[in-house]
Amino acid sequence: MLHRHPRVRLALLLGPPMLWLGVAYLGALAALFVTALWTQNGFTGVIERQWTLDSFRTLFTEDVYRTIALRTIGVAVLVTLVDAVVAFPIALYMSKVARPGLRRILLVAVLMPLWASYLVKAYAWRGMFSEGGLVSSAFNAVGLESPGYGLTATVVTLAYLWLPYMILPIYAGLERLPNSLLEASADLGARTGHTIRRVIVPVVIPAMVAGSIFTFSLTLGDYIAVRIVGGTNQLLGNVVYDNVGAANNLPFAAAVATIPVVVMLVYLAAVRRTGAMENL
């Protein structure tokens, strides 16, 4: 009977996922935004359902939140840049230089860190950045002072954690680049550097931007790594966590949480122009 009613079939097919998208995704976003417009009893922490813009007013008038938002965006940009710079040669080697057998091994090696727990990796970096740890001994050996816990450690840890998310899109983008283009470039007398600059990079930029969506958004929301290796620093995620977990101020936490959403929307709008969405 279903085959006679294509519309019913379509509705049944698309209904559940659309409902999921509507309720679980957009609904949650709406609930977040609505909560941000409520207020809370400072003593008991009970939410009072009265419309107010107080949370947003605090958010925009207190300097500290601007500082934290800018710091978070700065860290996200740095992590993305570090990942892009590190991932490009790895992906290039994997897709254009390595033999097929080695290529498969490298692919597994890139994916392997994703099998280990996030916390284990973050705490491993905590150990390395601690006094007498690997990083500080290495710095001391060349007569430098170890950066210790702080933003440097946070950027390094996050860049390490999200690296696979950058390598894979770039690798996929390079796979699609025909070898004949590289040969043509060489035949026309271009050196390797020239080929990379004029042929490979233009092809790979959209793939890099696609990868950056992952590294950028994952960093914007992270609060655990910075707690483990960030010393006294706090990012937007910590402010949200402190307001939910400690201060019981859900409305304010919701207001803070809208910042990354807005930043991501702006970023995605900018990214759409590069055509990176087709590379996801």
Added chain:
Amino acid sequence: MKKSFAVVSFAVLALLAASCGTSGGDSGGSGSNDTAGGFTPPDLKKLETLGAGEGKLSVLAWPGYAEDGSNDPKVDWVSSFEKETGCQVTVKTFGTSDEAVSLMKTGQYDVVSASGDASLRLIAGGVVEPVNTGLIKNYADVYPFLKDRPWNSVKGQMYGVPHGYGANLLMWRTDKVKPAPTSWSAVFDANSPYKGAVTAYDSPIYIADAAMYLMATKPELGIKNPYALDDKQFQAAVDLLKQQKGLVSEYWSDYLKEVQAFTSGNSVIGTTWQVIANVAKGEKVPVDVTVPTEGVTGWSDTWMLSATSKSKNCGYLWMNHIVSPKANAAVAEYFGESPSNGKACAETADKNHCTTFHAGDQAYSEKIWYWTTPIEQCLDGRTDVKCADYAKWTQAWTSIKG
């Protein structure tokens, strides 16, 4: 296609927004905006008679308050409780009073060990219910000066059982900090030689430690109570903490993180609890603790019963067990605090424990600045100024960390 999707999603958002709309504050804190002395807690009934145990109990506790031998086989006062009462205990620990309040509000826990900066908020929010102390046999032995206090009772009605009290101490690495410090200036002074290796407690309530330090070092501010700070005093404490941030390597609220930081040497001096020093010493880290000359902040804890608990009988049995001489002695000794039951002093392994912690010494216990929730009405009795409330403390804490 894209446009219509945007329209649909906007419509969904608008619909949801409308359906979640305002309810005119009918779920607001029932009268809890009132003054400290005069706030009216929600009308909840206390248990009249005790029935049989329900077979399970979910405990929310400070680390070290409900040990079942899994951390150290010799440290165990939960197993005997389970054997006697048949109530199977699950324990969840928390790192700050704020965490305790938000966890307790989920209704998943039956009993909680609440410090003074959490207890009143729990009572006012209707999260915990009044406790019928007549049903708790060991309550009679609890020190009288711990009963009917502003942080554990409202209008003569107890909301729990006093557990014990203790102080936030100064801990340092004996091999890296010389000479042994006697003052909090080691962690607050801008010229502290331990710059970059200081640790501090990651909670707004830590502002009180700075206020207490100012009380001794800057008498011209006129601070009488570190939890009652007018605008000028509050600003001075916040400024001191902002200056301290330059010295801090990291803030701690997870006690294992502090132990690890002291083990690696990333932190060499800072505020701590006795139990943390005990754990660190157990791992052969050379640390020592002291009560600095400026005084100490501290806690006086109360076991409270969730209003929505389905294991209230087990909850009462637990409250009776935890202040029984044996268990109370074991907790007090392990955590490093004074017991609430005078009879516990005969049960401690170290016979000097109660002397060391001044158990039962009312004069000493009055000298500790117990964690209290700061409110707008100044707790030191001033009526001509408004004091910074806890919401302000919380926001200031975020700006201190920057």
